[in-house]
Amino acid sequence: MIQQVLATGVHGILLCHTRAPEAARVLVEATRYPFAPKAAGLGEGLRGSGGQGFASQVWGIPAEYLKKADVWPLNPDGEILSACKAAKIAFLGSGGQAAADKGRKFSKREMPW
Numbered sequence: 284m285i286q287q288v289l290a291t292g293v294h295g296i297l298l299c300h301t302r303a304p305e306a307a308r309v310l311v312e313a314t315r316y317p318f319a320p321k322a323a324g325l326g327e328g329l330r331g332s333g334g335q336g337f338a339s340q341v342w343g344i345p346a347e348y349l350k351k352a353d354v355w356p357l358n359p360d361g362e363i364l365s366a367c368k369a370a371k372i373a374f375l376g377s378g379g380q381a382a383a384d385k386g387r388k389f390s391k392r393e394m395p396w
Contacts, residue, residue, distance in 0.1 A: 285313035289352070290334035292341025295364030307367045311354055314365050319353050 288296060298310050308325060315328030339348030342362075353361035 285310070286330050286334060289314065289330065289363070290338050292338040294342075294362060295366065298365075298367045301367040301369050310367060311357070311365050314354050314363055315357075316349065316353070320358060322357050325357075 285296060296310065296314065298306060301307060312326055313329045315325075316330050316332065317328045319328045335348055335352065336345075338352065339345040342348055342351070344351060350360060351362045354363050354365050355361040
């Protein structure tokens with residue numbers, strides 16, 4: 284489903300109610316193409332090729348789209364944002380911190396409840 288959303292030309296995806304750090308990793312992998320530069324802690328990109336034609340027109344950069352359609356700041360030239368919003372304070376305390384690396388960041392702020 285991530286591939287289909289990105290094919291519409293959006294510049295980012297927010298995954299709400301994230302309950303496990305693994306979800307952040309999968310989101311970033313699903314956003315990246317298999318030929319994207321390797322990144323520590325991530326597997327090969329899962330985004331399929333073929334749906335980028337419309338998105339490249341929406342972005343107005345048909346010739347450069349495949350270079351720019353990657354997760355920033357993981358790829359300094361990337362222009363896609365992937366973000367997760369934690370569902371529970373327990374997530375931040377027990378595993379969310381482990382997911383706080385480049386391209387997958389979680390807030391450390393105190394929760395009011």
